[in-house]
Amino acid sequence: MEFENIKEALFLISAPIETPNSVDYTWLPAGPEGIVFRVRAANDAHIALTSSEGLSNPMIEVFIGGWANSKSVIRKDQTKPDVFETPTPMVLDANEFRGFWIRWSNNYITVGRENEAAPFMSYSNPDSYPINYVGIRTRRGASGSWIIEEP
Template sequence: MALRKFHIILFFLSGRIIVNSSVEQQTWKVMDAMNDIFTQKSVSYHLSNVACTECIYAAFRTKLMNEKSFSCHQENHTCLIYSACHVKNRLLTSEWEPSEGWKHFCTAVHTITFDGDPWINIGFLITRRTSIRLQIKATQDAYVGLASGNTTASSGYWNLLGSWSNTKSCLRDGFVYGSTCYSTSLGSRLSGAQFSNFWIKWQSSRIEVGLGEIFGHQTIMDYTLPNVYQINHLLIRNRYSPQCEWIIYL
């Protein structure tokens, strides 16, 4: 099997960044080559002498978290912000924390799936969530699963976005091809040239799917399915287009 590489996107931030919070005013320093879990080379910002809780607060206060990630280290009180947050196909728990003591946080994951690949578990538990927002760039057939387990062998709900050659979207109960579409939406929903915005909400067995960035607006599918499942994992896949680019907001 040919090795597939992920695209690495680097965001360069100019100027000095000052933190105003319970953390005393400090200046973030630029690290040019920081080897870590997301990329082999990542431009990042570095802040010393902070606790992990302060690292979280400082990272959000500086508004660096748009498609960024950060980590903190308990022992030497180091806080790092990375230029992008990436996940790998078939992410393993051991790969998420590369060494003891490090904790990693992301507000968005940017990844690519390929036609023919199996379902991918994004690697984040969504047990306590009732909604998620995502952007998708593909010509057709982007699949989003809300599952009780980390594979499609478990129970869950299946959103088919831009299927049937990007003419219809479908909401299914369970991960079975050809099963009942309990709710459908006609029309082109995906583009291979630009990202399309979607939101998904769930409460008990009611699943709502909409367009745009505002939950509850531009709803395209809404149905209370017959079975109630505990939603713990987000699974993704694409079919019939060479690749699908995803940004998943956490």
């Protein structure tokens, strides 16, 4: 088997992280300025950005493909109203990995799709705190498989 690049080869041999339909996040150490990942889920891929491991504030949550895979939002400190919302119909797929990136720098959070430079969501967080952990989960009846490409 030949690969066009090393990233493609690493993607194919990386073991996915499985997330059940659950309120519990799986916690991972965060990279210094972002995360690149692929997820396979029917809906509701949730990513939490926190200072400490575990569900605690301050926290930013990114919901991709929520509301029956119809929209995506950024939520602050587990409370509504959401700080950013955009329609994203069919952004996730239960049978196919879809790639995304989340970046954070100077309290500015951006979320985009693989191979697209422009974000489809962004938020300027007025509260400064380090992002040391990333939590991943799937909700609302969906389980998921995740491949973390870059911490």
